[in-house]
Amino acid sequence: MPELETQLRALGEELAWPATPDLAAAVAAAPRRRAPRLRRPTRRALAAALAVLLLIPAAAVAFPGARDDVLEWLGLRDVEIRRVPAPPAGTRPELEADLGREVTLAQARREAGFDPALPPELGPPDRVRILGQRISLIYAPRPGLPALEGVDAGLILTESRGGIPGVYLQKLLLGGGKVERVRVRGRRGAFISGEHAYLYETPRGEVREDHPLLAGPTLVWVGGGRVHRLETTAPRAETLRIARSIEP
Amino acid sequence: MTIEATDADLAARARSGDDRAFGMLVERHQTVAFRTAYVICGNAADAEDAAQDGFIKARAAMGRFREGAPFRPWLLTIVANEARNRRRAAGRRSALALRAAAEPVAPVPLPEAAALAGSERRELATALAALGPEHREVIALRYLLDLSEAECAAALGCRPGTVKSRLSRALGRLRLELEGARA
Numbered sequence: 001m002p003e004l005e006t007q008l009r010a011l012g013e014e015l016a017w018p019a020t021p022d023l024a025a026a027v028a029a030a031p032r033r034r035a036p037r038l039r040r041p042t043r044r045a046l047a048a049a050l051a052v053l054l055l056i057p058a059a060a061v062a063f064p065g066a067r068d069d070v071l072e073w074l075g076l077r078d079v080e081i082r083r084v085p086a087p088p089a090g091t092r093p094e095l096e097a098d099l100g101r102e103v104t105l106a107q108a109r110r111e112a113g114f115d116p117a118l119p120p121e122l123g124p125p126d127r128v129r130i131l132g133q134r135i136s137l138i139y140a141p142r143p144g145l146p147a148l149e150g151v152d153a154g155l156i157l158t159e160s161r162g163g164i165p166g167v168y169l170q171k172l173l174l175g176g177g178k179v180e181r182v183r184v185r186g187r188r189g190a191f192i193s194g195e196h197a198y199l200y201e202t203p204r205g206e207v208r209e210d211h212p213l214l215a216g217p218t219l220v221w222v223g224g225g226r227v228h229r230l231e232t233t234a235p236r237a238e239t240l241r242i243a244r245s246i247e248p
Numbered sequence: 249m250t251i252e253a254t255d256a257d258l259a260a261r262a263r264s265g266d267d268r269a270f271g272m273l274v275e276r277h278q279t280v281a282f283r284t285a286y287v288i289c290g291n292a293a294d295a296e297d298a299a300q301d302g303f304i305k306a307r308a309a310m311g312r313f314r315e316g317a318p319f320r321p322w323l324l325t326i327v328a329n330e331a332r333n334r335r336r337a338a339g340r341r342s343a344l345a346l347r348a349a350a351e352p353v354a355p356v357p358l359p360e361a362a363a364l365a366g367s368e369r370r371e372l373a374t375a376l377a378a379l380g381p382e383h384r385e386v387i388a389l390r391y392l393l394d395l396s397e398a399e400c401a402a403a404l405g406c407r408p409g410t411v412k413s414r415l416s417r418a419l420g421r422l423r424l425e426l427e428g429a430r431a
Contacts, residue, residue, distance in 0.1 A: 004419060004422065007369075008376075008391035009392075011369055011372055011373060012392030012394060015373075017283055018282075018286060018292035018295070020278055020279045020282045020283070021296045021300075022278075023281070023296075023300050023303055024271050024275045024278060026300050027270075027271070027274050027300060027303045027304055027307065028267065028271050030300075030304045
């Protein structure tokens with residue numbers, strides 16, 4: 001064997017690696033997770049909605065009945081919930097770059113293979129980002145749309161196609177949030193405000209984490225075969241009005 | 249005489265829901281999983297999280313594990329993926345901190361390199377730490393952890409052929425670093 005490789009192997013044997021933690025005990029103590037069985041397209045789309053967003057209220061966690069009610073509404077009763085004391089590494093919402101590459105609207109249409117619906121009153125977005133088949137339309141702060149924390153945006157509308165085949169979900173909860181059922185053009189949705197939690201997704205049965213997203217008050221709904229996620233600090237009524245103005 | 253169960257035996261039992269069998273797989277592979285994550289993350293706390301979550305996700309995914317396939321590369325794929333996610337997140341945090349404090353970000357350290365005895369070993373560790381992450385990782389996985397090429401490929405998310413070519417380039421780069429240090 002060449003000398004350098006020999007030296008490297010010797011180095012590996014001499015290194016003072018950090019002590020291996022007792023993972024066996026930690027893993028044994030962790031609850032089992034299982035992927036939800038998604039039978040109907042609507043459920044798939046809603047699962048994708050939660051994959052795109054994720055927030056569930058601590059209040060709901062404290063009262064399992066309320067939590068189950070919300071999950072039932074979203075069609076995700078069989079999703080496991082895990083409470084964590086703080087966001088896991090990587091779920092800091094500050095960077096807009098987490099929403100993907102910046103592209104033009106035309107590029108986003110071509111790459112994602114669908115035409116994102118625009119809020120009529122806001123018109124074309126100031127910036128567009130794409131991550132996989134998820135398009136984020138970013139609108140700069142303006143009167144009525146105060147800046148979201150950590151980004152130069154007053155409103156972010158993320159759209160992706162519903163119907164991810166096979167979804168593995170995990171919700172990570174923090175304290176002090178609130179989730180309300182809402183209707184957007186007759187479709188089920190959820191308006192989430194307060195503290196945040198995140199969800200991981202794994203399409204096609206792969207086990208991996210999704211990128212974290214920004215985290216302001218958020219409205220999620222499904223319409224026209226797509227999952228919509230609208231994030232803004234505008235008042236709830238204004239947020240709903242904007243959402244309802246969007247043609248599916 | 250006690251005959252130790254093979255990975256294949258344990259994986260087959262774990263697939264059918266035998267948590268004890270999966271626990272034995274964890275005990276058997278937790279060190280290599282943790283160290284693989286450490287090579288990628290560069291710190292023990294993230295490595296521990298990555299390895300632990302990797303095992304938990306592997307357990308949840310055992311139904312998709314192909315019977316007869318080697319368990320360790322499959323596991324390392326999951327753990328390394330978790331580790332890369334954490335490294336990306338740490339990079340984002342570092343970028344933020346950099347903007348806020350205008351301080352340089354420290355390179356990912358080798359494990360306790362300062363504790364090494366012998367100037368040659370220290371020199372080698374220093375040269376290795378100076379490589380870019382792609383080169384440093386493939387060398388660390390292949391030689392420091394003594395993973396097979398197939399296992400390296402699984403951990404790096406590439407083909408075995410790519411491991412060979414990347415290793416070759418990485419070793420060339422390492423030699424240059426050493427020559428520069430000794431010049």
